[in-house]
Amino acid sequence: MESYVAESQAPETIMYANSAAVSVGELIHVAGIGVLRAMVAGDADESICYMKKGLLSNVPITSAVTVAQGNACYWDVSENKIILTGMAEGDFFLGFATQAGSAAGGYVEVEISNLANFPSALGNISVHDASGKFKASYATIDLAVAGLVANDILIIKSGAYTLTSALNITKPGVKIIGEGSVEITGFAGADYCFKTVLGALTATAEITFKNLNIIHTDDASQVGIQVDNTSATKKLNVYVDDCTFETDGGNSIDIDHADTSNAVRVYGNRCTVEGPVNMVTADNGDRMRFDVCTLRGGVVTDAGNFDLEMLFKDSIILHGGISGGHSNQRCIFVNCVSETDADPNVYALVDGDDNVGSATDQIIGS
Numbered sequence: 390m391e392s393y394v395a396e397s398q399a400p401e402t403i404m405y406a407n408s409a410a411v412s413v414g415e416l417i418h419v420a421g422i423g424v425l426r427a428m429v430a431g432d433a434d435e436s437i438c439y440m441k442k443g444l445l446s447n448v449p450i451t452s453a454v455t456v457a458q459g460n461a462c463y464w465d466v467s468e469n470k471i472i473l474t475g476m477a478e479g480d481f482f483l484g485f486a487t488q489a490g491s492a493a494g495g496y497v498e499v500e501i502s503n504l505a506n507f508p509s510a511l512g513n514i515s516v517h518d519a520s521g522k523f524k525a526s527y528a529t530i531d532l533a534v535a536g537l538v539a540n541d542i543l544i545i546k547s548g549a550y551t552l553t554s555a556l557n558i559t560k561p562g563v564k565i566i567g568e569g570s571v572e573i574t575g576f577a578g579a580d581y582c583f584k585t586v587l588g589a590l591t592a593t594a595e596i597t598f599k600n601l602n603i604i605h606t607d608d609a610s611q612v613g614i615q616v617d618n619t620s621a622t623k624k625l626n627v628y629v630d631d632c633t634f635e636t637d638g639g640n641s642i643d644i645d646h647a648d649t650s651n652a653v654r655v656y657g658n659r660c661t662v663e664g665p666v667n668m669v670t671a672d673n674g675d676r677m678r679f680d681v682c683t684l685r686g687g688v689v690t691d692a693g694n695f696d697l698e699m700l701f702k703d704s705i706i707l708h709g710g711i712s713g714g715h716s717n718q719r720c721i722f723v724n725c726v727s728e729t730d731a732d733p734n735v736y737a738l739v740d741g742d743d744n745v746g747s748a749t750d751q752i753i754g755s
Contacts, residue, residue, distance in 0.1 A: 609638030636664030
């Protein structure tokens with residue numbers, strides 16, 4: 390009887406020179422190529438043959454993990470074993486299990502795929518490193534956020550999602566980006582949808598939210614994005630681009646300032662914000678800038694005696710909707726209009742009669 394290898398399992402090889410020495414059977418991930426399995430041992434920068442596509446037999450499983458047939462499997466580079474979620478930095482997607490297995494049984498077979506084939510096959514929620522290299526996919530946004538490491542990019546494809554918890558962003562450099570129409574509803578009973586909880590930092594931290602519709606309507610106090618710099622020790626910059634916020638009364642963006650020695654800066658671009666933007670200021674470098682935004686909930690600041698800069702450019706702002714403040718805080722309006730909460734809305738150029746709280750106002754281009 391003739392034997393054959395199914396086309397989907399046919400091994401495909403490639404010559405490649407890795408930057409570090411490898412042993413026979415060692416698995417590596419190469420950006421732009423995918424998973425490679427060393428067919429022979431090789432020294433650093435030595436071109437050797439790797440398997441690029443095919444079936445891996447007897448792949449060990451991490452302790453306490455159960456693998457179902459068809460599961461997306463990831464490779465724990467520290468243990469050289471399969472994991473399913475909660476990847477650490479350096480771990481990578483390996484392929485799909487062709488059989489069930491558990492740590493008790495020890496091993497499974499995994500079909501590895503070309504890089505171009507697996508990202509789209511892994512569902513709507515995926516994590517990539519800072520260079521864009523695919524790392525992992527997750528069943529929920531909650532699991533994905535929990536697995537983020539510094540500078541990771543979380544990509545969420547079109548769809549409606551409901552969080553199962555309040556989500557803490559604990560690593561600097563993280564970007565949460567929606568592709569298409571992405572609607573995220575906050576967890577019922579949670580105080581907020583997203584919160585920055587970074588702790589001590591070695592350098593200025595940046596967090597980005599892009600192209601998301603954040604629905605924080607569980608009650609009249611639920612917050613969309615909670616910006617908190619507790620123990621941050623360095624400046625925190627938060628970028629909110631192309632986002633919309635729906636609220637039942639809670640602040641859409643709420644900015645706390647526990648670490649008073651370092652500035653907090655929030656930059657909004659092309660956003661529609663239904664709830665208030667609320668900021669506690671505690672540093673002369675504090676800043677809020679909104680460019681081409683609609684701020685239907687207005688802006689509220691505390692009475693902190695700091696040189697907070699609030700810049701609104703080409704934006705629509707709730708009429709009389711800027712309150713609180715201190716005379717050393719500055720409201721700068723560049724080509725802005727005010728909007729009443731009437732039906733239909735009434736618009737007017739922002740001028741010196743608009744309520745800017747106790748902040749000092751400056752009107753440009755009206």
